[in-house]
Amino acid sequence: MTTWDAATLQIWWQRLISVADEMAAVLLRTAFSSVVRESNDLACAVLTADGELLVEYGRSVPVFTGCVSGTVRAMVEHFGAENLRPGDVIATNDPWYGNTHLPDLTAATPVFRDGRIVAYVASICHLSDIGGASEGAFAQDVYEEGFCLPPVKLVDAGTPNQLVRQILARNVRVPGQVLGDVDALIAANALGERRVRAMLDSDPELDLGTAAEHICGVTERAVRESIRRIPDGRYAAEVDLDGFEEPKKIVVTVEVAGDSLVVDYEGTSPQSRFGINSAAPTYGYTRYGLACLLAPDVPNNEGAQRPITIRVPKGSLLNPDKRAAVSANFPAHAIPAVLSRALLEPLPDRVAAAAGTPFWVVGIRGTAADGSFASLLCFNGGQGASAGQDGHPTLSTPSNVSNTPVEVVESQVPVLVESKRIVRGSGGAGRWRGGDGQEITIRSVHPDPLDIIFLTERIEHAAPGLAGGQDGQVGLLQVDGVDVAEPKGRTALPPGSRILLRTPAGGGFGPA
Structure with missing residues (x-):
């Protein structure tokens, strides 16, 4: 019987975290698409036999680890745990099974010991294409957005499912890039499964369920203690966003009572006709935003979610109906900022002003002599400032997707990056200044028109400052010197034409 003193708990906790970290290393080194390899749009995690999040890779995209447990539980319920076998890999990209949106694929593998499931390992990554409109916000229902894969077995008892792959x-x-990324997910899970089994074999007395109770219990107690220090009451805020067909608003009320709290989004704008709605990411970014405010130094797991109840009105921007398009769920990225605004009074040293963007996406697609190409390029705005710290320039917040390097841009698609610079002084003024945005000029060198998808935010509505800080500068999107009419739309870029992107800057914190 394992004795769970502080030292033992820390050892096993760190060993489990190292499993997720190793899985991510495999995924980063074997993925085909730049959005995974260069922009870090991925997550890896170890879950309990009940599908609860136990540990995560430290640089995982936060929304993924906020959603992964719900997705894995939904897939296991679909198949029935009794129907899973060693060597299985189950997967889905269906937003209504808890996945974020169609371009993201979640793959999970059961870990068996003595004939029973003792854990799951899971990996998620953003595929470079999923058919349909793919990344764009202009689709008007989920069926236009791309290929939806219900829960399936990618690998059945060690044998790849060729029909699903075809x-x-x-x-x-x-298809080469997409199947390459699918294989990278399978490889990451295979390593994670081996590492968990080896860890259990090294100590036959270790019970992973008991370890999970202790690990999640530490996190839960830390979160409850932090909530307890907030005076009971209601704390409210709202934030304005560009939207698509019209501006949108996120409204939040945080109700604190003892060592638990309720987050309620009543008053948020109705769902959009276009793909800017958010389903599962609403929950993922709420959990992440509160983790940053309540217990930022404790590794994230299911324990952090237990003291929190999330209520989202049906038919709203943050909880649309199941036909709604959800691929460009940018509004959900504003959730941590609006939670910071709501909890400014009780947590002034932990909150942060709004970021300019999580990231801007430029999807470039076309056909060359050797076949089709498609790539997603990511460019970040400025981080919001906080008490004691200026915002960093061009840093994706709350997502942690990296800027796509110039060399990768030019190697992936037929364009030339003519300039790339930080827009100095664009961050909101304040006692602590918001992070600056960046400006990029991209010219097509392809002989045929390129199919371009834009996914932007804060061109009309600046990232607001906090606690007396000023707003950051808004973004700018032009083609050949003319403002793009639909900055979440699609356009054909003629040969030789130029795109200019100026990403928005973060808000300042405190009076200047």
Whole structure:
């Protein structure tokens, strides 16, 4: 019987975290698409036999680890745990099974010991294409957005499911990249499964369920203690966003009672006709935003979620109906900022002003002599400032997707990056200044028009400052010197034409 003193708990906790970290290393080194390899749009995690989040890779995209447990539980319920076998890999990209949106694929593998499931390992990554409109916000229902894969077995008892692979390959523009990323997910999970089994074999007395109780219990107690220090009451805030067909608003009320709290989004704008709605990411970014405010130094797991209840009105921007398009769920990225605004009074040293963007996406697609190409390029705005710290320039917040390097941009698609610079002084003024945005000029060098998808935010509505800080500068999107009419839309870029992107800056904190 394992004795769970502080030292033992720390050892096993760190060993489990190292499993997730190793899984991510495999995924980063074997993925085909730049959005995974260069922009870090991925997550890896170890979950309990009940599908609860136990540990995560430290640089995981926060929304993924906020959603992964719900997705894995939904897939296991779909198949039935009794129908899973060693060597299985189950997967889905269906937003209504808890996945974030269609371009993200969640793959989970059961870990068996003595004939029973003792854990799951899971990996998520953003595929470079998923057919349909893919990344764009202009689709008007989920069926336009791309190929939706209900829970399936990617690998059945160690044998790859060739039918699923063929169907997936037929529905995407760059099947080699997409299947390469699928194989990277499978490889990451295979390593994670081996590492968990080896860890259990090294100590036959270790019970992973008991370890999970202790690990999640530490996190839960830390979160409850932090909530307890907030005076009971209601704390409210709202934030304005560009939207698509019209501006949108997120409204939040945080109700604190003892060592638990309720987050209620009543008053948030109705769902959009276009793909800017958010389903599962609403929950993921709420959990992440509160983790930053309540217990930022404690590794994230299911324990952090237990003291929190989340209420989202049906039919709203943050909880649309199941036909709604959800691929460009940028509004959900504003949730941590509006939670900071609501909890400014009780937590002034932990909150942060709004970021300019999580990231701007430019999707570039076309056809060359050797076949089709498709790539997603990411460019970040400025981080919001906080008490004691200026915001960092061009840092994705709350997502942690990295800027796509110039060399990768030019190697992936037929464009030339003519300039790339930080827009100095664009961050909101304040006692602590918001992070600056960046400006990039991209010119097409392709002989045919390129199919371009833009996904932007804060061109009309600046990132607001906090506690007396000023707003950051808004973004700018032009083609050949003319403002793009639909900055979440799609356009054909003629040969030789130029795109200019100026990402928005973060808000300042405190009076200047």
